[in-house]
Amino acid sequence: MTADGCDYSALTQLECSRCRAAYDARALRGTCACGSPLLARYDSDMVRRLVSPGEIGGRPPTLWRYHELLPVSARDQVVSLGEGMTPLLPMRRLAGELGLPALLMKDESPLPTGTFKARGAAVGVSRAAELGAAAVAMPTNGNAGAAWAAYAARAGLGCLVAMPLDAPEITRSECVLAGAESYLVDGLIGDAATMIAAATARRPGCQDVSTLREPYRLEGKKTIGLEITEQLGWRTPDVILCPVGGGVALIGIVKALRELQELGWIDGRLPRLVAVQAAGCAPVVRAFGRGALETEPWPDARTQAFGLTVPAPLGGFLALQAIRSSGGTAVAVTDAELLGSLRQVARAEGIWICPEGAACFAAAGKLRAGGWLSGSDEVVVLNTGTGMKYPRTGPAGLPLIRAGGQIPAPPG
Secondary structure (H helix, E strand, O other): OOOOOOOOOOEEEEEEOOOOOEEOOOOOOOOOOOOOOEEEEEOHHHHHHHOOHHHHHOOOOOHHHHHHHOOOOOHHHOOOOOOOOOOEEEOHHHHHHHOOOEEEEEEOOOOHHHEOHHHHHHHHHHHHHHOOOOEEEEEOOOHHHHHHHHHHHHHOOEEEEEEEOOOOHHHHHHHHHOOOEEEEEOOOHHHHHHHHHHHHHOOOOEEEOOOOOOOOHHHHHOHHHHHHHHHOOOOOOOEEEEEOOOOHHHHHHHHHHHHHHHHOOOOOOOOEEEEEEEOOEOHHHHHHHHOOOOOOOOOOOOOOOHHHOOOOOOOHHHHHHHHHHOOOEEEEEOHHHHHHHHHHHHHHHOOOEOHHHHHHHHHHHHHHHOOOOOOOOEEEEEEOEEHHHOHHHOOOOOOOOOOOOOOOOOOO
């Protein structure tokens, strides 16, 4: 019997990621008493009895096709906007330019609200509503707030959002249009987090859903790893490059792959995982380079890849564990490098990716040039959203031709 007494989900309990204390999953939870993130655990024997990889392939193409490995207890408790099963695209022209013939991009831009944040919001809001939350609250650099505001509206929940002053304007509009109580903070995301924690303490029934301060956003993000594996025919690539701000996608991908290993659906080999950060905010990269087990706060964090501006990630130690256990590495790129890669991808493949995804392509180029990646590696790069949410990364302007004038001949 599962934690919710049904067979839609095989969820059994929550477990602390650090001290391994166990918690009942049938109540709203934040972090462990020790302050560390809680992880959802599932009954693998039950999953194997309920479903096979072949049966999953016949289900509708949303992330809920994996519902036995997700925490929502019944189909009628799911809050959905059709999220999941995003393309895994061969990047043939770019592959030639980077010297990586087997280069693929997991493209999250088609998701609702335009970013991978929809995955965490779909599962997190569904579970919060199922367990009786009246509202959700979070600090955000923009995209997470937009996604949670949309799904909260879909579920009929209240939503409180606080974001730094330099968060992209479009994400501010998304939050307001979805009815979220929204505030700008003259500071960084950590300052917004402090305000949210204080606000939720004064609002009964309002759950703080900050990154890794509740267990279920991670469960939505882990479906990236489930999908990549299924799209490759239930096998894993050699390398996955993932942008890391709060680190939920990277941690979630590893969690997904380990659950698949336990089920016996994939072999024992994990892909080498690469954490990619911006040079202006790289606490995971710095800790990895020093051989540290924990991250330290990054001072004066600044980058145009707003999703990477997380100077003190709560799950930094989990990201470091994931990288090291897979034989991976951590790379920082400058804003100039990631913006150059953004334009390179657009010209080679016709896709305007987000700055965070562009950072991963910049890192792939550096790792190939340095020999860490070989030409025989099958490499998956995670693009976490559409570049259209970052209009300032596009060209500044176009040549003006007066009416009656002529378009000039092409150069050369």
